[in-house]
Amino acid sequence: MGVKFAFTGGREGWIRVLLTGVGVGLGVALLLLTTAIPNAMQTREDREYARLAFALGGPEPAKADNTLLVAEVSTEFRGREVLGRQLEPEGLRAPLPPGIKKFPAPGEMLVSPALKELLESKDAKLLRERLPYRVTGSIGESGLIGSAELAYYTGGQNLAKYHDDDSGVSRIDAFNVQKPPSKETDPVLLLLVLTVFVVLLMPVGVFIAAAVRFGGERRDRRLAALRLVGADSRMTRRIAAGEALAGAFLGLLFGIGFFLIGRQIAGSVELFEISVFPSYLDPAPVLAVLIAVAVPAAAVVVTLLALRGVVIEPLGVMRTAKPARRRLWWRLLLPLGGLGLLAQMIGKGKKNGEFNEYMVTGGVILLLVGITALLPWVVEAVVARLNSGPVSWQLAVRRLQLSSGTAARMVNGIAVAVAGAIALQMLFAGVQDDYTKPTGQDLSRAQMELFVPGSVPIADTRRQLADTRGVRGAVALADTWLGDRAKEPKATAGVTVGDCADLREVAKLPSCREGDVFALHGTEPELAAPGRKLVLDPSLDGDPKGAEVPWTVPRDIKKAEPRTDPSGWAREGFLMTTSALPTAAAETASGYIYLKLDMAVPDVSEIVRNAAVKIDPLAVPRMFTEGERTTEFDSIRTGLFVGAACVLALIGASLLVSQLEQLRERRKLLSSLIAFGTRRRTLTLSVLWQTAIPVALGLLLATMVGLTLGAVLLKMTDTAVTVDWLSVLAMTGIGAAVVLAVTALSVPPLLRLMRPDGLRTE
Structure with a gap:
């Protein structure tokens, strides 16, 4: 019956289930993308080794019919690496690099699609002078590590005279170099990887949980009508669970669609000098099945938990009365439990043993989930003491006093993301010196x-x-x-x-x-x-x-x-x-x-x-x-930046959907106020205050939790605790900017809703 209500409830039902599906779908798409990232990075690494033009630790072969001379002529153009190699076959059976079908002749070159596009642009005059070869073909996908990689192969001539003078000329008889055995994992780098994954995935889970509860107030009023015609309380909960399940399944379908669209878009995007081909982004089957099972199950659990605090009677919903004050004690147990798990590993990580992966993951999750538990209490406690002010302020405060939980749910995701970003920024800044080696190069004497x-x-x-x-x-x-x-x-x-x-x-x-x-x-x-x-x-x-x-x-x-x-x-x-x-x-x-x-x-x-x-x-x-960082540390840092960019995009999109859902819920209220003569400017400011107050409180709480988590993580790695306040302000500012951008985008639909004809009903 609940599933039927979701799809046959008329226009209202369709809009509600569509908003839920879009919100859940955005989260599912990012979860699928996250599960595909390890495979993408592994594929990039495999292709890098598949085209290496020198033997790792082994002797070079003697000149023969199946050998190839390869000169390393890579360069750089305005900060971007350009892979370049000159090829001179020494026999008819010389090996071809991956991605090309025949050797280019001297004076010719094969280029990657991205390099061809760059060479044809107006700004590449200096690069065209450096590569004065005729383009005769392109390098295929199998010979590139990413869609935006700049690479070329050109024909070599008389490379043998350079072979013995350290000019970067190698003789090979095959590509596809065997990878060296993996090194033992650095405990601190493992801690970074675990924290990055938890911090990036937590906001996604928070948004999925919030999306499942879209249209909660109207749903409860419908359930009250069902009570009036004979349904008992357990039956109404099952019906509500069915509605949530329908939205979650629709969200899974939307999520797969969003993921497939994003997968294609990823082939034309480069983030922090990392690009991939769509074929790289294949989610791990086990993790994809886990997402397909976990998202609908989470939707049902969240719905049932939300209904525990609501009394649905045949003549109405008790939420409209003043709700009971939230209790603080159990909300503090979550962050305290997280700190307790992490505190047991303080001092480890360098020479004192490895971190327990489960305790690290559990501790960080509990601390970040603690934000979602504490924020509703903080918002309720603060807005209860806010009263006097202009009309727009009073309208906003009164609305927050009646439904502080809804306001907190909107901000939870951004607060979790900001707290995690602050903690990671502190951790990266604290340990980066351990992974940065001074080159000894004197830039005052030469550059x-x-x-x-x-x-x-x-x-x-x-x-x-x-x-x-x-x-x-x-x-x-x-x-x-x-x-x-x-x-x-x-x-x-x-x-x-x-x-x-x-x-x-x-x-x-x-x-x-x-x-x-x-x-x-x-x-x-x-x-x-x-x-x-x-x-x-x-x-x-x-x-x-x-x-x-x-x-x-x-x-x-x-x-x-x-x-x-x-x-x-x-x-x-x-x-x-x-x-x-x-x-x-x-x-x-x-x-x-x-x-x-x-x-x-x-x-x-x-x-x-x-x-x-x-x-x-x-x-x-x-x-x-002056210095250079280790490859492993840089890879984790780059992965964080790419993931954070994706999460911020999700945060913005999900917040916008959530804001539109809230405006739709209040359409009749806004129309009533307009009909009574309330100015549009007053209502617009009230909506802005309703967003700004929870956001300010959420960012303040996120800063406190982020600093605490960052300090504990630094103590765990036996590193001195220092706070880069400029970075903390930057993380907080980025979170606030996303919310302000979403609020600005929601103003046009808000103005359309401010019409007296919104009071019409059927």
Whole structure:
């Protein structure tokens, strides 16, 4: 009978079940998306390994009919990574990378759809200059990790000459590198993952529970009419459960539809440099079945719990009288229980053992659920003491005093999301130093580094780059090796070559003029002994084809103190001015050029990259950074940002549906007030106050709970508790902004409802 009422109750019934279905559907869609994210990330990782062009820890194959030379020529364009590789097959059976059907010829390239679109845009002039190849095809989905990835393959030529000089050229006989065994999970990273999932999913559950109760007041009045014709209280509860079940099943259908639509949209969206193909987003079957069972069951449970506080009699519903005051004691048990679970793990997480996953999940859930239990009591306690004020204020306060629970339900989701965001922000900020390694690079001395292969004259490269617009200075340092014998030497030392000004970047020199040679402190005395006969560029185990140039340590060799270069590397061994190095050894010495840039020049890094590629296609500069985070930490952080963006979109959409449902419920009341002469401005302000007061109280409670949860999580990881108040205000502000945007969107339908003809009835 309840299911029948939901679908045959006329226009009112259809609108009510439609709103419930949309609200539940939005939540179901996000739950399905969440269950699909692990599979999407795993697929991205699998495809990354499937196209790797070097062996992980294994020896390279010898040149054969089935080998391929691959040069790594990836670049960056305005902060976005561009994967690039030059391919030169060495035989007819050379392996093809995933996603392409034939090798591009020299001067041709195959590009990803996103890169093709970028190259055709007006803003990509500098990138087109850097990739002056003719586009002859595209890379298929199997060769890309995401729909928005920028990638290209181009034909290589004479790559063998670069193969032995650290230029990033590899010889392979197959792609699809086997993944290394997974590392032992870091307890703190596991805590982050668990907390992220709980924090992202809790608002979804709260919104689904709120959506199930749409139209609750009208439903109770219908149940009172059923009591009048003979239904008992248990029968009315079963009928109400049937109505909720119908809305929940419709919500499941809507949710599947929303998910399929969102799945297609995801293929054209990039969030925080992460993109996927629709085929990646396949929910785990077990979790999808669990959602299909849990959502209708939760709808029935929530409905029955809601009816416990309502007395439905044949002549009316007791909710219209002043409700009994809410009790506080049992509401405090939830957050206190959560704190109790989490408190048992304080101090663990680094070297003191792992966290109990169930206790962490249960503790965070109890704390966040505690917000949904405490907020109705807080709203009721505060609005009971609010009285005097303008007419709009009094209308809003009176409405909140009569139905504070409904107002609190609307805000519960945003409060839970904000509390979780504050706690996670504190946790990420507290532990990020443990996962951020300083690079040692000195950005005051240089902002960019360029590797120069031995086959490219480093002096000419330095001169051309120094003349490039935006370059304020260039330091060129070539590197080679010394050994005590020509083949497989027992003792070796590094050699750094440059002019006197450049050598002062890596050592404190007593004096310097062209032709000088220096031995850095720490060099083996027997190698630096004057008159000792050594060999420049000997044949090492991994480099069997050295130049093997004989060299004698000069009698006037000087001592020097080492100094870190702009990249943070402290050299050892010998320093030579350019003329002191024999020509035969100079021809094989590779090196680095450190560039000081004028960052005020627009696109200066792109201009330098273009200049470097013109000098040599394999010369790929890289920008210096002060620190870099571990891949695992960055992945979790990125996942949080992507998930938070999806949850915020759900919060906005669900709040809008909830607000429209509330306005529909009050249509006759608004029409009555308009008919009595109430100004529209007064009613609009009253609706705004009805939203603003619970939101302010919810955000205040969320801030308190979020700070508490964040402090406990930091204590659990044995990290000092610090609060970034700017971030806390930002999280709170984002939550308030979502509510304000929803309120603004609900004003047009509110104005349409403010008409006296809304009093008409049938």
